[in-house]
Amino acid sequence: MQLFIQTVWDGISTGAIIALVAVGLSLVFRISRFINVAHVDFATVAAYVTLLVAGSTAVAFPVAALVGIGAVMALGLLAYLLVYRRLAGERSISLIIASIGVAFFLRYLVTFIWGSNQLAFDLPVLRSIRVAGIRMAPFDIAIIATTLVVFAGLALVLRFGAFGRSLRAVADNPELARVSGVAVDRVVKQMWLIGSAFAAVGGIALAAKTVITPYLGWHLLVPAFAAMILGGIGSVGGTLLGALVIGVVGELAAMYWLPTYRLAATFGVLVLVLMIRPQGLLGKREVAR
Amino acid sequence: MKLTRRRLLESGAAAGAFAMSSAAGIRLTVAQEAEEIRIGTLCPITRAGSVFGPGIQRGIQFAADDINAAGGLLGGRKIRLFNEDTQSDPDSAVRAAKKLIEINETETLLGTWSSGVTMAIAPIAIEGKVVNMNVSGTTDLRTMDKDEWIWPCGGSNIAYGKMMGEYAIAQGYKNASFLAFNNPSGITLGEEFKKVFVDAGGTCEVVVYNPNQPSYRAELTRALASGPEVIALGSYLPDTTILLKEWYAMGEPVDWVGPIWAVSPALIEAVGADAAEGIVSIGAVPNFDSPAFESFKERYESAMDQPILANPFAAIGYDMMITCALAMEAAGSSKAEEFRRQIRAVSSPPGEKVYTVAEALEAVRAGTEIDYEGVGGNMDFDETGEAKPYFAYWKAEGGTLNLKGPIES
Numbered sequence: 001m002q003l004f005i006q007t008v009w010d011g012i013s014t015g016a017i018i019a020l021v022a023v024g025l026s027l028v029f030r031i032s033r034f035i036n037v038a039h040v041d042f043a044t045v046a047a048y049v050t051l052l053v054a055g056s057t058a059v060a061f062p063v064a065a066l067v068g069i070g071a072v073m074a075l076g077l078l079a080y081l082l083v084y085r086r087l088a089g090e091r092s093i094s095l096i097i098a099s100i101g102v103a104f105f106l107r108y109l110v111t112f113i114w115g116s117n118q119l120a121f122d123l124p125v126l127r128s129i130r131v132a133g134i135r136m137a138p139f140d141i142a143i144i145a146t147t148l149v150v151f152a153g154l155a156l157v158l159r160f161g162a163f164g165r166s167l168r169a170v171a172d173n174p175e176l177a178r179v180s181g182v183a184v185d186r187v188v189k190q191m192w193l194i195g196s197a198f199a200a201v202g203g204i205a206l207a208a209k210t211v212i213t214p215y216l217g218w219h220l221l222v223p224a225f226a227a228m229i230l231g232g233i234g235s236v237g238g239t240l241l242g243a244l245v246i247g248v249v250g251e252l253a254a255m256y257w258l259p260t261y262r263l264a265a266t267f268g269v270l271v272l273v274l275m276i277r278p279q280g281l282l283g284k285r286e287v288a289r
Numbered sequence: 290m291k292l293t294r295r296r297l298l299e300s301g302a303a304a305g306a307f308a309m310s311s312a313a314g315i316r317l318t319v320a321q322e323a324e325e326i327r328i329g330t331l332c333p334i335t336r337a338g339s340v341f342g343p344g345i346q347r348g349i350q351f352a353a354d355d356i357n358a359a360g361g362l363l364g365g366r367k368i369r370l371f372n373e374d375t376q377s378d379p380d381s382a383v384r385a386a387k388k389l390i391e392i393n394e395t396e397t398l399l400g401t402w403s404s405g406v407t408m409a410i411a412p413i414a415i416e417g418k419v420v421n422m423n424v425s426g427t428t429d430l431r432t433m434d435k436d437e438w439i440w441p442c443g444g445s446n447i448a449y450g451k452m453m454g455e456y457a458i459a460q461g462y463k464n465a466s467f468l469a470f471n472n473p474s475g476i477t478l479g480e481e482f483k484k485v486f487v488d489a490g491g492t493c494e495v496v497v498y499n500p501n502q503p504s505y506r507a508e509l510t511r512a513l514a515s516g517p518e519v520i521a522l523g524s525y526l527p528d529t530t531i532l533l534k535e536w537y538a539m540g541e542p543v544d545w546v547g548p549i550w551a552v553s554p555a556l557i558e559a560v561g562a563d564a565a566e567g568i569v570s571i572g573a574v575p576n577f578d579s580p581a582f583e584s585f586k587e588r589y590e591s592a593m594d595q596p597i598l599a600n601p602f603a604a605i606g607y608d609m610m611i612t613c614a615l616a617m618e619a620a621g622s623s624k625a626e627e628f629r630r631q632i633r634a635v636s637s638p639p640g641e642k643v644y645t646v647a648e649a650l651e652a653v654r655a656g657t658e659i660d661y662e663g664v665g666g667n668m669d670f671d672e673t674g675e676a677k678p679y680f681a682y683w684k685a686e687g688g689t690l691n692l693k694g695p696i697e698s
Contacts, residue, residue: 003510006510007506007507007510010504010506010507013504014503014504014506017503018503116336116337117555118526118527118530118555118559120530120558120559120560124561125534125537125538125560125561125563125564126538127537127538127540128538128539128540135538135539135540137535137538137539139538206503209503209504209531209534210503210527210530210531210534211527211530211531211559213527215501219501219502219503220503223503251504251506251507252507254498254507254508254511255507255510255511258497259496259497259498259499259507259508259511260471260497260498260499262499262502262507263499
């Protein structure tokens with residue numbers, strides 16, 4: 001039982017990072033209607049920028065992380081203005097292909113500047129603390145807490161804030177929103193800033209947990225995509241739930257089945273859920289109006 | 290571009306001039322170099338293998354210089370090297386190999402690194418009747434039908450797995466776990482480690498994992514479940530870094546041993562001195578006992594500005610060139626078709642042990658049966674055509690990886 005709870009906890013800590021990256025992917029999808037493949041490379045760029053700032057000056061790591069997040073927010077907005085906005089109205093496949101182009105550009109830019117050898121943040125590795133016999137790494141506690149706080153904040157903003165109302169209006173029907181006086185372009189820009197910020201936080205967290213390579217974020221694309229689908233596209237709470245399920249199922253499969261079947265197990269669950277609930281765990285069914 | 294009559298005349302004249310000059314150039318080169326022995330070096334100068342490639346190429350160059358200084362081969366013919374870069378990439382390596390064989394007319398390709406590269410050029414070498422010596426580790430190179438064209442000299446995964454197993458047994462460990470990266474390299478290392486370890490009376494649980502995961506907790510928990518005294522690794526640097534960080538955070542005491550490409554100074558830098566403390570690395574080392582080693586070490590270190598231990602393949606590169614040269618002298622021919630049958634004879638027992646180029650050449654010319662002992666290894670090719678280097682172990686102590694001593698097999 002103890003091993004089971006430990007495994008679930010470990011899965012939650014992985015799921016938290018997946019959730020941070022996946023929610024940005026989901027936000028972009030909700031309003032721009034395409035899968036921004038480059039989203040996970042935004043996460044990679046955040047890790048490198050953070051490393052650059054933390055490594056070259058005496059600023060503390062949190063400050064460096066803030067710079068990394070800011071830089072990637074600017075990057076996300078820039079990608080929207082230079083690439084995606086120009087393709088607005090095209091079929092979503094054109095936008096996906098454009099985003100693959102952006103992804104490759106960013107990955108090779110990072111490789112060109114920093115090389116392909118692994119790098120790492122200069123952070124101490126701390127021993128776990130034991131809570132009721134369960135090992136909890138301080139880093140995992142911090143990342144789970146961060147995830148919960150930012151998700152709660154995002155949920156509140158989306159549900160009650162003016163931005164949330166505008167966002168939902170634009171997501172539902174951009175034309176109707178525009179004639180109703182919503183500044184659609186501004187809402188879309190804000191959404192790109194927020195989505196990119198989530199990619200950045202996820203990327204920095206993943207980099208702190210693992211190592212930094214040009215493929216850092218890329219390896220998260222499939223889990224993040226799966227979490228978004230599983231939770232229900234566009235649902236913030238659903239994305240969090242989906243990511244946690246992906247994390248926990250993967251960890252349980254590795255523990256009780258075979259480590260090499262991690263991904264197979266998570267996709268098995270994904271298929272099962274979608275057979276029963278095609279809209280995902282917390283997603284709403286698309287209805288024609 | 291608009292093609293005017295004037296432009297046509299200009300380009301025609303230029304092309305003609307070029308054709309004449311290059312034709313003359315080729316004739317001239319062939320005439321001058323008829324007596325030279327053309328050797329191709331095919332090392333990873335750029336990208337992933339660039340930490341080793343330039344050193345290997347330099348080792349081969351030193352050997353060619355030594356042979357030429359000793360008067361050359363086959364009655365005074367000098368060695369001439371043609372250097373190409375594999376770019377650590379099979380596609381580029383294949384293009385470079387074809388260029389060396391077809392344009393430069395070399396019959397010997399020395400210094401390929403990485404199994405993917407060597408496996409890609411091997412069919413070309415065999416088809417083109419060219420000898421290849423490499424430092425690639427895949428066991429496919431042992432089992433393939435290579436008819437003395439292909440010679441792995443850097444230690445296979447089986448050799449590494451065996452050495453890790455023998456090290457663990459020598460330490461008195463009875464219960465081990467093995468964490469294997471899910472590819473042929475990791476799995477072969479694990480199988481061989483387990484075989485050696487279990488044959489000596491130990492027990493070993495092999496846990497195979499997939500790469501590129503954000504977490505390896507379940508894998509670690511499974512590896513720790515049987516209460517091992519040591520966890521051995523068949524892994525690479527990034528996954529080892531993550532595994533070690535997570536293990537240290539877990540706080541479960543166990544010893545670690547891994548291959549030098551994963552447990553390297555870069556690992557210790559990445560995880561920090563505390564998490565790395567005591568981890569053991571197993572890797573190839575040069576032949577410290579060879580009388581020729583010291584002078585090679587000095588020459589290499591001053592030329593490359595790095596310690597000899599940073600690149601054990603460089604000394605093996607030197608041995609590759611010498612071994613081929615001795616085989617040519619013994620065969621009385623620089624044709625790969627003929628000298629490849631002498632490679633094993635001049636480098637492996639039985640025979641009088643020889644260490645320097647000069648004494649080796651003299652002995653071969655006198656008709657003595659020799660066993661060349663290199664500066665990188667003993668170059669004793671086994672029945673599969675593989676030469677195993679010498680192995681030693683390092684231990685992480687206070688943030689540095691210290692060479693502790695040899696592993697005897």
